[in-house]
Amino acid sequence: MASISDQVKPIGTRHDQVRLLRPGTVTLSSSSTYNPDPSGPPSKLWTLALTIVP
Numbered sequence: 420m421a422s423i424s425d426q427v428k429p430i431g432t433r434h435d436q437v438r439l440l441r442p443g444t445v446t447l448s449s450s451s452t453y454n455p456d457p458s459g460p461p462s463k464l465w466t467l468a469l470t471i472v473p
Contacts, residue, residue, distance in 0.1 A: 421445040421469075439471040 422438040439445065448466040 423447070437469060439469060442471050442473045444468060444470040 422440060424436045426434045428434070433449070435447070437445065437447065446466055446468045448464065450462050450464045
C-alpha cells in the first residue's frame, strides 16, 4: 500500500511524493504531451515500479 501526493506547480511541472506504508510493490504511470506545438513530440508514457521489502 502506498500514500501518494501530487502537485502541479509551476504550470507544466509535476511533483509526486510516494510513501510506501508496508512491504510490497507499487507501480506509477503517467503520460504527458507537449501542447505548445500541435505537431511537436508525441505523448510519452512512463512507468516507475517501487518495491519495499522488510
